[in-house]
Amino acid sequence: MRTLIEDLLPHAPKIGLYVTPEIPQKRLRGATRDYAKDAHPEEILALYDGTFLGNGKDGAVFLEDRLIFQNSDLESPQTVCYRDIVFIESSRSKLRGAHIVMEVNRGRATFSVKLDLSRHPESTKYIEQLLRNVMLLPDPSNSKETDWAAVSRALDRLRSDGSLTEADYKKLMNIRS
Incomplete structure (x- = not known):
């Protein structure tokens, strides 16, 4: 997973993407104290900062086996295991912004979650490509x-x-x- 992230996600602060080991501590602290409380900083392989102030309190963190994200303080954090993703679709519009919708399978239920990338829409193609590749990886538990x-x-x-x-x-x- 680490290699896949290094290959597909650029370390590009201008579009909100940070890849380990160059993730700023301020953003890492913001994410782990706000929405990614069950992730240890050393587990985080990449971070998308969706905040205006650059504090990392909204956005997404990418770990070895899962993605944890929060679109805004008004929403609950979401955890998505890569093995549970069954479909991905991205969209971009001036009115609705940029986002990736993931169909996630949990047991017998499949539901949609939306990762909002409107703050840095240029990052959408990179994150979508990563998630599409990750969902095709074989499940190690199988x-x-x-x-x-x-x-x-x-x-x-x-x-x-x-x-x-x-x-x-x-x-x-x-x-x-």
């Missing part, structure tokens, strides 16, 4: 690997870094038989 294969790989890693003795490794591997 791995075809069986539970046994995952455990076996984890035990191999522990054995190779010296955290697990050879005797304990053999005992654990023999449990399967």
Whole structure:
């Protein structure tokens, strides 16, 4: 995800886009204290600042597995897991501004959320391209690997870094038989 963000989102302060490690602390603090309270600053890979004053209190933060955004103080923050996005559409008009509408699937329900990019409409194409690419990524939780294969790989890693003795490794591997 980090590579995808670095490839598709420019670090472009004039259009409100900031990519780690160059996200200004003021904007990062504004976002994490206002709408992205459950995100740790070191988790944030990119930030869209949708404020007039440049304080980061409205906009979006992009993390490894999700997007958290707030369009204004009058709206509640929204969290969208990338794996839940099923459709994206952007629009731009002088009357309504710029925004990206995402159809999000949560369980049996699909609903729309709107990310307002009117403060910096030039950022729309970059954010839309990122979200379109992210929604096509395979879901890591849907791995075809069986539970046994995952455990076996984890035990191999522990054995190779010296955290697990050879005797304990053999005992654990023999449990399967």
